[in-house]
Amino acid sequence: MKKHQPRHHSLIALSTTALALPGIACADSPPLQSTLSYKFSNYQEDDLPRREAPFGERQRYDIDIHQLRLVTPSGSNTSLQIDASHESMSGASPWFTTADSNGEPQVNLSGASGLGISDIRNELAFSGSYYFNSGTLGASIGRSEEDDYRSSYAGFSAQRNFNREMTTVAVSFSYAEDDIFPSDAELFNRVLDEQKTVRSIALSVSQIINQVTTFQTAITTTDQSGFLSDPYKLRDIRPDEKNQLAWSNSLRRYFIGADAALQLNYRTYHDDFGISSHTLDAAWHQNLGNTFQVIPHFRYYTQSAADFYTSIDDFSLPTSNSQSSDYRLSSYGAISGGINFVADFGDWALSFNSERYIANHKYSAYDVSQPGAGLVQFFRYSLGVDFTF
């Protein structure tokens, strides 16, 4: 019926907008406009309680993060995304743990001898998506650099709609190669240059339940191999292989009368360091008229201890044994919550996010045979702005 001839530019313009109309468009179509988002965040870890750090420094990390993201359609079936971030951190982190006079663990921060850590991290990533009739394909590539760490990574994803677009199945996988070259390595007898490889696959199924409810279940399996220990700790020896599995379930439900949406996520995790964890987070997005949104949110996290976790460094153990007193491998729970605000003015929007996080071994749902020292507490706030053009 139609001749094969190059499409007239007017036809292209008119059909692009016609195809985007909701009654006509497929579930997946590229965005019609570009969006530029910027967010500045700062979080400060609370000073260690005196009991945990009787000598010297108690001040921990103070971190500033800048994030920039650009998403733009390119052509009628594709879109591009550029992500950039700049993070600067200063402060101190646990160097080693010893026992105090009561045999309780106490932390010695790296900043104790005026050797605070000051680090800058820059990251840049590019990703593209291709939209076709019943799904989307995506590819991404990125790199991050710090004074003592470098990571290069690439990923691929695909998703497809089924069941009259009620169901979406997505698969993604990523591969990263990291390089660790600690500062002052020779001075402190640290490793000089080590590598780590991370491979990960995720599979998810999303389902529309009814007009106001959606549900998603996802499983991610990750394999890390190489140098997995923390080079900045005096005694930290971990296996050179780690397999982890995470399963998360999410619910989104909109309440018409309240003009608000509930977001619930629950994740369960296990790895072969012996750590299991549960994470539950909830957020209530309350619309206030057409412009404002207030979002209180809450999170509960709990993990068990790694098999080789020891709350007090034992330098007499042979180095062939895995061991670490890193609080992040101990059994503890963390409660966090806060309120976010969003103001949407059409082509641009502002956001303010806040969160208070408190980790404590008393909050753990697992057995705590060795309560750790150095559990972190912090307050974070973020300011964000979005432009659509």
Place this chain on the structure above:
Amino acid sequence: MSTTLRRIPFKAMGSHCEIQFMGMSRIEGRKKLHPLLNEVQRLERKYSRYDPDSYLSEINLMAGNRLGIKIDAETRLLLAHARSCFEQSDGLFDITSGLLRKAWDFTSGRVPDAQEIEQLLPHIGFDKLEITRSRLIMPTGMEIDFGGIVKEYAADSLARMARNLGIESGLVNLGGDFAVIGQMPGGHPWPVGIVHPDKKENLMARLTLNQGGLASSGDYERFFLHEGKRYSHLLNPKTGWPSDGLRAVSVAAELCTLAGTTATIAMLKPEAEGIAWLQELGLDHVYMTADGTIDGQGMTLVKVTSESQLEPQSSTSVNNHVIN
């Protein structure tokens, strides 16, 4: 699949409409028709210019409000398409031009004074609208009307919905705007006829539709004659006067919405430009000039003779075909 043709007529958007399908019983078809009817009625109610409670009326009431009105995704996307139409027609297809009906009364056949039109022109112009990702801000005295887009959009929407409901073979007809749901069994296209603008009992052209849609634009329903001059209801938003172009255009394209847009833009241009534009686009089309000449591309033009007389039809296009 059963090859009995089922036709279910209904009234919507001020026209006689019909869904034709094959491959299921009449009862099954009626059941599937429900959500389709709901959708047409939803669009009609939402964007009705006549209903003071419609969403469109609500939008137009907010003209002059500094913050404008928050619009939903569907309206935003319709506005994006309207902008496309405005740009591709060099400002002739303008959804803010409905205001001109205050000056032009086609039922009484009254030609307004130049002054009445001059007063309205400052309040017309799509580029005076401010459209953001979630809001529409309209200056005082302006109004929008999706009349030139919604019917064709509804046809495409219904066709897609019908496919999702499991109808494999069918055709949507909303008052002469067609959208194919799926080919006839055996992969045959749907035969469609386009009624002659003046001689309603005759066809102007025939064509077959495999997929996509067909839309027609014409002044044959709404026009008046005054002192021997024919005034079309299609008004030029820049001058405020009726456009002096083709008398009728029908276009077939991969979407009824696209067909309707191109047909209307062709009608708004001066005759020679309209013809050239249709030829440049390369879509199958048929048109009739002011002096009654019929020409086109990709369609079978029908010579008006006594053999092609048909029963009178009330819609501008009609199907007739042979069932095997």
Place this chain on the structure above:
Amino acid sequence: MLHLMLKMTMLVTLTGLISCTQVQPWERGYLARDEMAWEADGLETTLNQHIFFSKEASSGGSSAAGGGCGCN
């Protein structure tokens, strides 16, 4: 104990959601709202993943791992 409770909550939520009604494209207005997206604020999600990754032992959930950092 808490352990078990969490597992039970998950099971209940799952079974309660088994029944689904076909939602037609024209009925998906509510689902298209910003607050109903899986990621209402993309930068926030990335930020949270990064912060929690550096403070806790767990990672992963809805998508593949991505890039690393010296923070863990």
